Amino acid sequence: MSGNPYQNDRGNKDASITSTSGRSTMEPGLKHSGEVKPVIGDSPFLVGDTMTGGYGKGPDILHECTIAVNPGEIAVIVGPNGAGKSTAMKAVFGMLNVRSGKVLLDGEDITNLSPQDRVVKGMGFVPQTSNIFTSLTVEENLEMGAFIRTDDISNTMEQIYHLFPILKDKRNQAAGELSGGQRQQVAVGRALMTQPKVLMLDEPTAGVSPIVMDELFDRIIEVARTGIPILMVEQNARQALEIADKGYVLVQGRNAYTGTGKELLADPEVRKSFLGG
Amino acid sequence: MIVVEDVHKHFGGFHAVDGATLEIAKGSITGLIGPNGAGKTTLFNVIAGVLPPTSGRVKMDGEDITGLPPHTLFHKGLLRTFQIAHEFSSMTCRENLMMVPGGQSGETLWNTWFGRKRIADEERALRAKADEVMEFLTIEHISDLKAGQISGGQKKLLELGRTMMVDAKIVFLDEVGAGVNRTLLYTIADAIKRLNEERGYTFVVIEHDMEFIGRLCDPVICMAEGKVLAQGTLDEIKANEQVIEAYLGTGLKNKDKLEAGA
Amino acid sequence: GGHAKEVKLGILFGFTGPIESLAPSMGAGAELAMAEVTKSGMLLDTATVTPMRADTGCIDNGLSTANAEKMLADGVSGIIGGDCSGVTGAILQNVAIPNGMVMISPSATSPGLSTMEDNGLFFRTAPSDAREGQVMAEVLTDRGVKSIALTYTNNDYGKGLADAIKTSFEAVGGEVTISAAHEDGKGDYSAEVGALASAGGDILVVAGYLDQGGLGIIQSSLDSGAFDKFGLPGGMIGDSLPANVGADLNGSFGQIAGSGGQGAEAYFAMAEEAGFDGSSPYSPESYDAAALVMLAMQAANSKDPADYGTKIMDVANAPGEKIYPGELGKALELLKAGTDIDYVGASAVELIGPGESAGSYREIEVTDGANKTVQFR
Amino acid sequence: MSETVKHSLMFAFVGVLIILDGTTSFGIFAGSWNSALGILNMGLVSAIMALGVNLQWGFAGLFNVGIMGFTALGGLAVVLVSSSPTPGAWSQGGIGIIMALILGALTVVAAVFITKNMTKGKPRVLALTALLIAGFFAYRAVFDPAVSGVEAINPALYGSLGGLGLPVLLAWPAGGLLAAGAAWLIGKTALGLRSDYLAIATLGIAEIIIAIMKNEDWLSRGVKNVVGLPRPMRKEIVLQEDPGFLDTAASLGLDPVVASTLYVKITYSLLFTVVLLALLWMAQMGLKSPWGRMMRAIRDNEVAAEAMGKNVTRRHLQIFVLGSAICGVAGAMMTTLDGQLTPGTYNPLRFTFLIWVMVVVGGSGNNFGAVLGGIFIWFFWIKVEPMGAGLINFVTYGLADDSALKLHLLDSTAHMRLFTMGLILLLVLRFSPRGLIPEK
Amino acid sequence: MDLLNALVALTNYVMIPAVAYGSQLALGALGVTMIYAVLRFSNFAHGDTMAFGTMVTILITWWLQSMGINLGPLPTALLALPFGILGCMALMLFTDRVVYRFYREQKAKPVIFVMVSLGVMFMMNGLVRFIIGPGDQRFSDGERFIVSARDFKAMTGLREGLAFKTSQGITIITAVVVVAALFWFLNRTRTGKSMRAYSDNEDLALLSGINPERVVMYTWMIVAGLATIAGVLYGLDKSFKPFTYFQLLLPIFAAAIVGGLGNPIGAIAGGFVIAFSEVSITYAWKKILRYLMPENLEPDGLVQLLSTDYKFAVSFVILLIVLLFKPTGLFKGKSV
Numbered sequence A: 001m002s003g004n005p006y007q008n009d010r011g012n013k014d015a016s017i018t019s020t021s022g023r024s025t026m027e028p029g030l031k032h033s034g035e036v037k038p039v040i041g042d043s044p045f046l047v048g049d050t051m052t053g054g055y056g057k058g059p060d061i062l063h064e065c066t067i068a069v070n071p072g073e074i075a076v077i078v079g080p081n082g083a084g085k086s087t088a089m090k091a092v093f094g095m096l097n098v099r100s101g102k103v104l105l106d107g108e109d110i111t112n113l114s115p116q117d118r119v120v121k122g123m124g125f126v127p128q129t130s131n132i133f134t135s136l137t138v139e140e141n142l143e144m145g146a147f148i149r150t151d152d153i154s155n156t157m158e159q160i161y162h163l164f165p166i167l168k169d170k171r172n173q174a175a176g177e178l179s180g181g182q183r184q185q186v187a188v189g190r191a192l193m194t195q196p197k198v199l200m201l202d203e204p205t206a207g208v209s210p211i212v213m214d215e216l217f218d219r220i221i222e223v224a225r226t227g228i229p230i231l232m233v234e235q236n237a238r239q240a241l242e243i244a245d246k247g248y249v250l251v252q253g254r255n256a257y258t259g260t261g262k263e264l265l266a267d268p269e270v271r272k273s274f275l276g277g
Numbered sequence B: 001m002i003v004v005e006d007v008h009k010h011f012g013g014f015h016a017v018d019g020a021t022l023e024i025a026k027g028s029i030t031g032l033i034g035p036n037g038a039g040k041t042t043l044f045n046v047i048a049g050v051l052p053p054t055s056g057r058v059k060m061d062g063e064d065i066t067g068l069p070p071h072t073l074f075h076k077g078l079l080r081t082f083q084i085a086h087e088f089s090s091m092t093c094r095e096n097l098m099m100v101p102g103g104q105s106g107e108t109l110w111n112t113w114f115g116r117k118r119i120a121d122e123e124r125a126l127r128a129k130a131d132e133v134m135e136f137l138t139i140e141h142i143s144d145l146k147a148g149q150i151s152g153g154q155k156k157l158l159e160l161g162r163t164m165m166v167d168a169k170i171v172f173l174d175e176v177g178a179g180v181n182r183t184l185l186y187t188i189a190d191a192i193k194r195l196n197e198e199r200g201y202t203f204v205v206i207e208h209d210m211e212f213i214g215r216l217c218d219p220v221i222c223m224a225e226g227k228v229l230a231q232g233t234l235d236e237i238k239a240n241e242q243v244i245e246a247y248l249g250t251g252l253k254n255k256d257k258l259e260a261g262a
Numbered sequence C: 001g002g003h004a005k006e007v008k009l010g011i012l013f014g015f016t017g018p019i020e021s022l023a024p025s026m027g028a029g030a031e032l033a034m035a036e037v038t039k040s041g042m043l044l045d046t047a048t049v050t051p052m053r054a055d056t057g058c059i060d061n062g063l064s065t066a067n068a069e070k071m072l073a074d075g076v077s078g079i080i081g082g083d084c085s086g087v088t089g090a091i092l093q094n095v096a097i098p099n100g101m102v103m104i105s106p107s108a109t110s111p112g113l114s115t116m117e118d119n120g121l122f123f124r125t126a127p128s129d130a131r132e133g134q135v136m137a138e139v140l141t142d143r144g145v146k147s148i149a150l151t152y153t154n155n156d157y158g159k160g161l162a163d164a165i166k167t168s169f170e171a172v173g174g175e176v177t178i179s180a181a182h183e184d185g186k187g188d189y190s191a192e193v194g195a196l197a198s199a200g201g202d203i204l205v206v207a208g209y210l211d212q213g214g215l216g217i218i219q220s221s222l223d224s225g226a227f228d229k230f231g232l233p234g235g236m237i238g239d240s241l242p243a244n245v246g247a248d249l250n251g252s253f254g255q256i257a258g259s260g261g262q263g264a265e266a267y268f269a270m271a272e273e274a275g276f277d278g279s280s281p282y283s284p285e286s287y288d289a290a291a292l293v294m295l296a297m298q299a300a301n302s303k304d305p306a307d308y309g310t311k312i313m314d315v316a317n318a319p320g321e322k323i324y325p326g327e328l329g330k331a332l333e334l335l336k337a338g339t340d341i342d343y344v345g346a347s348a349v350e351l352i353g354p355g356e357s358a359g360s361y362r363e364i365e366v367t368d369g370a371n372k373t374v375q376f377r
Numbered sequence D: 001m002s003e004t005v006k007h008s009l010m011f012a013f014v015g016v017l018i019i020l021d022g023t024t025s026f027g028i029f030a031g032s033w034n035s036a037l038g039i040l041n042m043g044l045v046s047a048i049m050a051l052g053v054n055l056q057w058g059f060a061g062l063f064n065v066g067i068m069g070f071t072a073l074g075g076l077a078v079v080l081v082s083s084s085p086t087p088g089a090w091s092q093g094g095i096g097i098i099m100a101l102i103l104g105a106l107t108v109v110a111a112v113f114i115t116k117n118m119t120k121g122k123p124r125v126l127a128l129t130a131l132l133i134a135g136f137f138a139y140r141a142v143f144d145p146a147v148s149g150v151e152a153i154n155p156a157l158y159g160s161l162g163g164l165g166l167p168v169l170l171a172w173p174a175g176g177l178l179a180a181g182a183a184w185l186i187g188k189t190a191l192g193l194r195s196d197y198l199a200i201a202t203l204g205i206a207e208i209i210i211a212i213m214k215n216e217d218w219l220s221r222g223v224k225n226v227v228g229l230p231r232p233m234r235k236e237i238v239l240q241e242d243p244g245f246l247d248t249a250a251s252l253g254l255d256p257v258v259a260s261t262l263y264v265k266i267t268y269s270l271l272f273t274v275v276l277l278a279l280l281w282m283a284q285m286g287l288k289s290p291w292g293r294m295m296r297a298i299r300d301n302e303v304a305a306e307a308m309g310k311n312v313t314r315r316h317l318q319i320f321v322l323g324s325a326i327c328g329v330a331g332a333m334m335t336t337l338d339g340q341l342t343p344g345t346y347n348p349l350r351f352t353f354l355i356w357v358m359v360v361v362g363g364s365g366n367n368f369g370a371v372l373g374g375i376f377i378w379f380f381w382i383k384v385e386p387m388g389a390g391l392i393n394f395v396t397y398g399l400a401d402d403s404a405l406k407l408h409l410l411d412s413t414a415h416m417r418l419f420t421m422g423l424i425l426l427l428v429l430r431f432s433p434r435g436l437i438p439e440k
Numbered sequence E: 001m002d003l004l005n006a007l008v009a010l011t012n013y014v015m016i017p018a019v020a021y022g023s024q025l026a027l028g029a030l031g032v033t034m035i036y037a038v039l040r041f042s043n044f045a046h047g048d049t050m051a052f053g054t055m056v057t058i059l060i061t062w063w064l065q066s067m068g069i070n071l072g073p074l075p076t077a078l079l080a081l082p083f084g085i086l087g088c089m090a091l092m093l094f095t096d097r098v099v100y101r102f103y104r105e106q107k108a109k110p111v112i113f114v115m116v117s118l119g120v121m122f123m124m125n126g127l128v129r130f131i132i133g134p135g136d137q138r139f140s141d142g143e144r145f146i147v148s149a150r151d152f153k154a155m156t157g158l159r160e161g162l163a164f165k166t167s168q169g170i171t172i173i174t175a176v177v178v179v180a181a182l183f184w185f186l187n188r189t190r191t192g193k194s195m196r197a198y199s200d201n202e203d204l205a206l207l208s209g210i211n212p213e214r215v216v217m218y219t220w221m222i223v224a225g226l227a228t229i230a231g232v233l234y235g236l237d238k239s240f241k242p243f244t245y246f247q248l249l250l251p252i253f254a255a256a257i258v259g260g261l262g263n264p265i266g267a268i269a270g271g272f273v274i275a276f277s278e279v280s281i282t283y284a285w286k287k288i289l290r291y292l293m294p295e296n297l298e299p300d301g302l303v304q305l306l307s308t309d310y311k312f313a314v315s316f317v318i319l320l321i322v323l324l325f326k327p328t329g330l331f332k333g334k335s336v
């Protein structure tokens, strides 16, 4: 039971008065944006700097956690279940109040921005679960990705279809009817439609068959080649680290190991405790 | 003990379980592994009566139990835990445990008015039992906290504790290990083993921790894409090419490491 | 200075709830009578009459008894109300009778109320169903109507009246093809009109209220061409009906309690001047109810219910000089002088039996968009 | 200030309001014990209804929007149990009606039997259709003449079967039983639906119940109302003529009229208080025991409770039936208090939504909160009108007495009631969302 | 055997009224369903919202009439309608601001919103009566009929008349136009799609840069528009009375749920199901049968399945039956 009295529904699930489908499960982070400060000095393109924070009034889940990524790079976060990987992503995206630490993007301090405004600033995010609009068609999903754009989106859309050809065939089908791998492609496509300056992916390969996984990783590398920095969480740590330029191992909300993907893969300690041997 | 015959479970067009057939022997501790989304939890839910199967049968001791509601299965001795802890959040941990046993006389309204003496006696016994279970799980210090306020790992333990409040025949454990401290996890493994040996419980365990599986499980079943991919002893499974491809990871190197760890 | 005495009268109507649209005109009617009396300065040595309004909610027995209790506590000498039969019964049984308070309802017609042991405390100015049923049957036969479809508002008034019309009309050999209820306060009457039209009949008799379901039924029947002539009992007679329906209503006919146009017309004029619709249902009856109480007080020379209660029948019925709306001052003067009066009022009050109203009826026909009195019965 | 003290103070506050109403005529108060006790009595009845709704909503999360229907059934029970039988009704058609109802029930049972025992397919559909059509016509053939027989018996005064002529106090549990029966039927259907559609189902069935009570004259005289129902105590006018009573009144220095009316009201207050306390005790005992623990577990997490062997559907049904039965008892009590059954007066705003306001304002999930809310909101329901008039007079103080605006506003004072109820509800939901006395 | 007359009678007494009534219910149900889909709760204040919008329209109509402005054969109310909608929108946005928004920020459970809407219902109930009073108001003017029964008989020489009222015509046309516009809006425009997206998945909508507050604002505005249009059409066809509009809540809810809450197509279908069941199940078939049957077989009775007393009960029975067999309504209730 949450302490918030407004959230006590006494277990009611009467469909004739309330609907639960698609309700927000996010904790409200920042509701209203504060100011953006330019950053003095040199810093990576996107960095979550010594972030500490947790959900609502709950305990800290992140403890001085730092994550950074530069253009053209792929940064991968791995770690055990519940380590705070998703939480770190949310913190970077502003869906969680960081109690201390900052988030910097492209030379600006965006710690005080709401998630909507971060989208406008050029951050794209693909959540771990329910990351597509199931009742909208594939094309509409992509359009929604480009919601904040006012320019012509048809070019980008063509690029996406080029990247994920299967989606072009299914453009008028409801996204909810697609298979898991295809959904994942829609999700990534949706995020790319924003023409983000940085792309964040939370377990993009979860529940995806190995072939599709390879395919997805290929695409992700391709996207990264276009110069977009990519920050992702992966449970398929081995494959992910192989393509990663930078790897972070989180344990209980702290940076446990940091290094290039190759370094981490080679580190026996890391292999033993996190890569299954 | 449990026989699953060609069970399918579809969500809309998505085939979460796609023709699973398997058998769980009485007195065994069966491990169920497989990649995320393989349909393990869904299969659990079908067996435990939470979800009706799209097609197929489930039998327990020769009796067809397909589609029986969970509360009926509970009384037949089939218990389960949840991958995402399902605690009763506004109740204390002790109450979480005390509510489990069926057939409490205090659950009949009439007795709450006119049989208060009997209820009080029963409650005392239940309380003692709950405290014992919590002590076993090393969570006695949180017995009076609301279950909504305890940590994820503690919730998992509480979940396990509930299955220890009654005499079960078969217990399905869905990732008890996730989020649980390793040392404690191996204590739990010992407890499971003891329950299995001393009380004859049958266990089915979903777990991603191969070490845990290695300690406990004799037959191991690997699922992928809604089907049973392979079945056998742990060593057989580890040697199975398909399993390596779908679950354990590719490459011989990987396999070597695994064996070294076990 | 001149207000040596004050007489408080309670007005207890459903200002909220299902008949909230009728209650304001009813309240205004009762208050009109009180203002008239106060102005005349003739009641009990220049007493002022103060109205006290309270709500019954029409359907809320608890609320209305509570409000009635409050009125008693505030010292009213009589209650004009209630309106809907349910709350009227509740107030009567739980407040008026136990406390010996006189109560006059302008609208409750339920026969059940007549049989209650009311200790001679309960009166009503609304005409009795049984009598009106007979009159309606006469009017119908005289006009050569052989068969009617009948619809009534689903309350005790409508139901009782419909039963009475049916019994009387069938007794004189007429045919009632259907007797169907309609609910007030719901806007769509297609289903009812469909059924009524299917049953057929020379005309449609609408035992309802002219600004509630009754109007809806007539409008819907005319629109769909189901019926073009209507039988209109008292609840349907009022200027607003022809005004709202228009020329199509011409030729429809009905009856309303009242002797001579004098009473009702005078009242309508007074109401218009006071700024409310006097032809709204039960507004005339409300005026009469209040008037009767005050006249009886004068006749008994007391505002104590126990004294004036017995006088109500006397002032309402013959013999005596006939009193019409606007003549309350004169009536009080007459009473003071010891002369008998026969209050006719706006709705031709005639109390018979245990507090029921009967009397002559005015047969109305709608011609040129107005109710015209054809004859008296 | 401890919680208990705070909550006791709230009850004390409501008590003081009632006492003030009995003693002073300042402001909104009537200054009459008759008025105060009248409010208290209906307040007690409301509190019982709120208790029933709280059981369903507060403890099981069941959203019942059909309270009106259960209340009405309780009222019907009073007529069926305690009013005197109509002479000749049974021979005129009463038997026929019962036969017809049995026939109808048999048809339904047979239909269920066929559905259960024949395999799916055309023959079953045909058999079912044939059975239902034949059943319907047979039923109408027996029912219709019997009904017209009964309804023809002096329709102005009787026209119904009447009742059994038993003591009226028996009608209270009977009202509970009747409501429980209906609730069981609704629960069986609605709680068995895959998605839960209880709210609309209860709303619909309540409307159907009222429609039946309004239109089936043989049962309850329909809109013609049943007045003069018996009471559990002597009537005031009888008391006023009883020399013994008059002596007692005189010895207490009371006017006979006042003494008799107060006697009746106090007797009601005592009876209602006894019922309320008994129900409150039962509810509290249930909730503090393993039964209550189980209910809370179900409320917290149905899936887990089900996996722990608790039959969630059956428990929901049980609590739904219980809560509705309590509403039925309250309905019977209210009809007894009114002395009449008036089917036309059951209206959702007053008998469903207002009760909801009581529960939410009082504190859902807390029985004492529900009781407090019942009495408190009822007090306001009565007193908001004079408060509104006072307020408008105050606001328009500067305006001339005959200014159109002032007159218009004064004409609308009655509508202050709804407005204020809404305001109270919104304020409580905003600033004290758990209600005045929250769940512990 | 007189097929033509039977057909005309059926059209006149069942089809036309049911279609008109059904359209009005459908528009009302659309409003309920939109709120359910986007804001995820059932709005108990919808009947009173309709009353409020209609009231504003009426006041403006009166003013226009007093200025001598009218639309010739069409009712003046059509001219006032846009203002009524604006007024209703203003009230909705105000209510959202001072009442609902707080609960959104608290991430309150939908059922809390239901309770809140109950409070809003009470207040709006009072508000409307404060302003226009509880009485019956008529505000239709212009030509009453497109075809009146009398004209039809004269034209065709049939025994049965067929009446088609202007208000019915307007109702049907407006309903079609409004529904088409709504669907166009939801499926083709950016804002419409963002509403569907929000309804589908709130979190993801946020991540796509959709501003939830804007979606909510548009929803209230559309709902205000739908409610006012439904209310005005109903008032033109019948009459306006606050109490009646409160009572309309029940059939409107029944319609929305029968169709599948949250699904606009369902709301429309539900409106017609409820309207047709109210009108046709209690219809007395005597008249039709008399035209169709040979003379010696003409029915004596009314051939009525159920008396009209039970017409409201009928719609709820249908509702329950539908829910038993299709638990999510005729069209799977889901999203906009």
Ligand SMILES: Nc1ncnc2c1ncn2[C@@H]1O[C@H](COP(=O)(O)OP(=O)(O)OP(=O)(O)O)[C@@H](O)[C@H]1O
Binding pocket: A025, A027, A055, A058, A061, A079, A080, A081, A082, A083, A084, A085, A086, A087, A088, A235, B152
């Ligand atoms: N909405 C929330 N409110 C409160 N606590 C939360 C919430 N979401 C996650 N947590 C807690 O935060 C911790 C970290 O969760 P997080 O989802 O970041 O883990 P993760 O590393 O992404 O794990 P996984 O690999 O399972 O996705 C967990 O203990 C979890 O219980």
Ligand SMILES: Nc1ncnc2c1ncn2[C@@H]1O[C@H](COP(=O)(O)OP(=O)(O)OP(=O)(O)O)[C@@H](O)[C@H]1O
Binding pocket: A180, A207, B011, B014, B016, B034, B035, B036, B037, B038, B039, B040, B041, B042, B043, B083
């Ligand atoms: N109620 C549901 N509706 C639709 N799809 C579902 C539902 N429940 C599960 N699924 C899908 O079925 C698939 C199998 O899920 P399941 O939870 O059984 O996987 P799992 O093997 O337990 O995975 P993990 O190891 O992550 O727990 C997943 O792709 C999941 O998204």
Ligand SMILES: [Mg+2]
Binding pocket: A085, A086, A087, A128, A202
């Ligand atoms: Mg995660």
Ligand SMILES: [Mg+2]
Binding pocket: B040, B041, B042, B083
């Ligand atoms: Mg799982």
